Amino acid sequence: MSGHSKWSTIKRKKGALDAKRAKIFTKLLKEISVAAKEGGDDPDGNPRLRLAVQNAKGQNVPKDNIERAINKGSGNDGADYTELTYEGYGPNGVAVFVECTTDNLNRTVASVRSLFSKYGGSLGVNGSVDYMFDRKGIFLIKRTKQMNQDDLTLELIDGGAEEADFDDEYIHVTTAMEDFGSMQTKLDEVKLEAETAELQRIPTNYVSLDDEQFESVMKLIDALEDDDDVQKVYHNLEITDEQLERLS
Incomplete structure (x- = not known):
């Protein structure tokens, strides 16, 4: 397994074992509020908000909590972060x-x-x-039996993937920071939604x-x-x- 994939696996496994779910939710909802305040409350027109909402959904944050965080960030009473x-x-x-x-x-x-x-x-x-760290786009995609690994790998490379590692449950995709948006567009084209998608600092x-x-x-x-x-x-x-x- 590549270093980038192992890093993703560590983050995912540690998160799954972490009993402090409320802390995780708080951080995700804070990012949603900041994104909404910065770029507006429409995820379609605010890429950062769309990504924040996507990541919150990937961690099973309730829809009502997400909507409240958007309203809080886009309203005049939002915290000044x-x-x-x-x-x-x-x-x-x-x-x-x-x-x-x-x-x-x-x-x-x-x-x-x-x-x-x-x-x-x-x-x-x-x-x-x-x-000591490189900024990389890291996408974690749930794997299904219907996926053709060879065909999907070619699509991901076309979207800017530097690495696409497949395990039994997930596909770990790594891109250069400047190709992060291109990979999001490619996933939309092939009708895939990442469970998590974020810019990370990879050692x-x-x-x-x-x-x-x-x-x-x-x-x-x-x-x-x-x-x-x-x-x-x-x-x-x-x-x-x-x-x-x-x-x-």
Whole structure:
């Protein structure tokens, strides 16, 4: 399995094992509100909103919650959110990139700095680890028996796919960042809807750790992901199949 596909599998499996569904819903709904405030409440005319709604549906967020988030973002009483990023290192030299959406900058920076310090990491300056990640489009498509793998692979390549990896349940598609929109258009053409579709930061190299070191890094990652202002956390920790099982 390619590195990109393994990254997607880790994110999906960890999400499936995560009992904190309310946290996941909150982050997805916040993205919907921000997208609606930025580009309007019509998903057909607002690609970011369309994607946010699609990802929320993929995580089984109730339709009523999605509609309320759109109304909140497009109304005059929507929260004034700011998007920002933080970079640093976790224990044992693992690079960590954090994406946040917040209505209180002071609270967010204090919280992120505190978590890095508490769990043995160090918060760095902008650019300190950004160069270690590539921005890629990552699409996760539910596989069906009717799909012809060879024909679909050719269609995906035509849409800009760099990789298209098939497993028993899903198709993992990776594109360059600039081909993200082209792949969305191609999926519309072939009448496929991705379960998730997002721009991710994919590590260009990985750090391998023993189980004890792995657990120390994951304490920081889990704490950051649990913060209400944090939307996504990326890192370059190489996770073995055995360590992946420990996430449960």
